[in-house]
Amino acid sequence: MFDRFEALPADALLGLIVAYRDDPNPQKVDLGVGVYRDEEGNTPIMSAIQKAAAKHLETEDSKTYIGPVGVAGFVDGIKSLVFGNGSPIVADNRIAAIQTPGGCGALRVGSELLNRDAQDLTVWVSDPTWANHEPLIGSAGLKIQSYPYFDKATGGVKFEQMDEQLAKLGPNDVVLLHGCCHNPTGADLSFEQWQQITARAEKQGFIPFVDIAYQGLGDGLEEDVKGFRYLAERVPELVLATSCSKNFGLYRERTGGLMVQTANATQATAIQTQIQDVARANYSMSPAYGGYLVEAVLQDDSLRQEWMTELDAMATRVKSLREGLVEKLAQRGVSKDFSFIREQKGMFSFLGISKEQVHELKDKYSIYMADSSRINVAGLSTSCLDYVADALTAVIDG
């Protein structure tokens, strides 16, 4: 039967990893897949995580199953990190939650949960959204549509058009929102816009599905979820997918969490059984290791402090690379205004150049980025800014 299957092309983003690795050019620059890199181009293991791993190795005394929830201390820690210490939603037991294999696992289990509803739900995603949102949500069986989001002219959000679309939605609609550090554009909603979306959700009754994969890499751990918390405190229900890939540097450990906020504790108890059942039917239960490491960091005051300091330094480095790139491009008098890069948040920016220009950057200069012209700003370094700015200027202005 396998002769009836065709080989598929490599995943667009993951394919860039291989293409970059195989490029012999010593000046090559990888602005493709979204991983944090330091000045030397390495993706370091965070020091607090290293210490937690050493402690875990000494103390772990069994590899037996941990159960469907995953590491309970991890789940509780992530709940407080996102909803806030002392959140009444958490205190009132309105959240059903499990550890998941990465943020992808959370998105997939959340989508399958929504697809179990007898109503025919449509999930609305931003235009554009992260390349894997549609495959993850769509293969769970849900219908997908998009709402206007990125404004190419300003590098910001087309909020009026977005809001016009949201005003047409109702209780059979789910709106996928990026909690912070929008992937792929870097164009975030302002706090006032979160307030307006909250008012819309209350009025129209649509269900927010929030993806928070970069908490702490924008304006700070608390600031990055200010809009989300405002929303969560006002709507009865929402779905939240979180990831520890970026802010704990646990990319390969596949560590994430699914949280479903319900109107009351009785509903949360029912939903808890549903999400565990979805997980059981997919992969049984989440890998535990990453959860143990995050739990250890969050529960130990000194490790937590160390982690927060390191995360802050990462976010500061990305901001200074944003500044640096804008400055270098301006110095070269490039005809396109790139100042929006400075205003955007998190690891990504959309350069707004054509696919042909993206390919020219790869073929002539070994600068790798997604075809959409999304760059991983964290893939830059102060030492390559001149090279990248020269190449961009040449490609844009000939």
Ligand code: LMR
């Ligand atoms: C990205 O957007 O580059 C990352 O989230 C990695 C991935 O899995 O796509």
